[in-house]
Structures are given as structure tokens and as C-alpha cells.
Amino acid sequence: MSSLNKGLEKVEVALKWDPSPMGAPVHDLDLVAATYTADDPHGEPDYLVHFDSRSPDGTITLNRDSRTGQGFGPDEAMTLELERLAPPYVRVVVGVAIQQQAGRTTFGDVSNTHVRISEGYDKLAEDDFSGVAGSTAATVAEFVRGENGAWQLHGTVTGFDTEPASFAREMGRGPS
Numbered sequence: 001m002s003s004l005n006k007g008l009e010k011v012e013v014a015l016k017w018d019p020s021p022m023g024a025p026v027h028d029l030d031l032v033a034a035t036y037t038a039d040d041p042h043g044e045p046d047y048l049v050h051f052d053s054r055s056p057d058g059t060i061t062l063n064r065d066s067r068t069g070q071g072f073g074p075d076e077a078m079t080l081e082l083e084r085l086a087p088p089y090v091r092v093v094v095g096v097a098i099q100q101q102a103g104r105t106t107f108g109d110v111s112n113t114h115v116r117i118s119e120g121y122d123k124l125a126e127d128d129f130s131g132v133a134g135s136t137a138a139t140v141a142e143f144v145r146g147e148n149g150a151w152q153l154h155g156t157v158t159g160f161d162t163e164p165a166s167f168a169r170e171m172g173r174g175p176s
């Protein structure tokens with residue numbers, strides 16, 4: 001094995017947004033990761049990781065969870081230890097869903113949204129969701145295990161228009 005093919009090992013996805021103004025309904029954004037196995041890489045997720053669901057093997061961790069966007073630094077952050085994922089896992093998709101309460105809330109309604117994907121001090125990608133302002137959810141990263149076993153980051157921010165629960169099931173398929 002050539003070390004030149006070394007892929008991503010441990011990445012972090014960090015999400016920030018500004019709280020809604022005083023008196024307005026709170027904006028609750030959620031990071032969601034879905035894992036896929038080689039049997040069904042674009043179908044049903046094998047498992048999901050989000051605010052009330054953990055990774056069974058501890059490889060994907062939601063380190064920080066916010067329901068309002070208040071505070072300094074990232075409001076939500078997730079660590080993915082890709083190199084520790086068992087061999088059947090070949091794809092992990094990470095998305096952001098906006099909790100829908102009264103009416104329809106899109107990225108355009110939320111101030112200063114920002115997502116950053118990094119490995120150590122290396123920034124791999126970042127986005128401000130301006131390209132998906134009309135969407136209620138979006139995929140932000142797709143990690144794929146190549147034939148040589150190395151994990152790579154693919155894809156860009158893609159908008160969806162679904163509730164968080166259905167988004168988590170559908171996000172691996174791409175927008176319909």
C-alpha cells in the first residue's frame with residue numbers, strides 16, 4: 001500500500017448560525033450523518049447520527065448540539081473517525097436540517113449560517129448556504145471510500161425541501 005493514497009482519517013463538520021431576534025421563533029438547525037454500506041450505498045442509511053441518535057461503534061460523534069444558535073464558536077459540531085469505520089461502510093453523507101415549527105423555515109430565514117469541514121488544521125470545504133436559501137435542509141458533505149480504501153470528500157451543498165426526519169432517510173439519494 002502506498003502512503004501517497006492516504007485518505008481522510010478524522011474530520012470535523014462545524015455548523016454556526018445566529019439566534020433569531022428577541023420574540024421571534026427560535027431557529028434550531030441540526031447536523032445529521034447517515035452511513036451507507038456497500039450493499040446499498042445510495043439507498044437506506046444503515047444508521048443515523050444526530051441529536052438523539054448515536055453511532056453504534058462510536059466512530060461518528062455529535063460533540064456539540066444547539067437548539068437556538070446562541071453562544072460563541074460552532075453551535076453544532078460532529079467528528080467523523082472515517083478510518084475507524086468498519087469495512088462494509090463505504091459512504092457517509094452529512095446534512096443540515098432546519099427544525100420546522102410554525103410555518104416553513106428556510107436557510108434564507110436564518111442569519112449567518114456557516115458550515116466548515118476540516119481535518120486537523122486543514123480546511124477542506126466551507127459554505128454559507130446562500131446557494132440553498134430556499135431550502136429547509138441540505139447535504140453538506142459526502143465522504144466516499146475509494147477502491148484503495150482511502151476516504152475522500154465529494155460533493156457540494158445540495159438543497160432539499162423536506163422535514164428533518166424524511167430528509168435523513170432521503171439525503172443519500174440526492175434531491176428528487
Ligand SMILES: [Ca+2]
Nearest residue numbers: 029030066067
Ligand atoms: Ca440543533
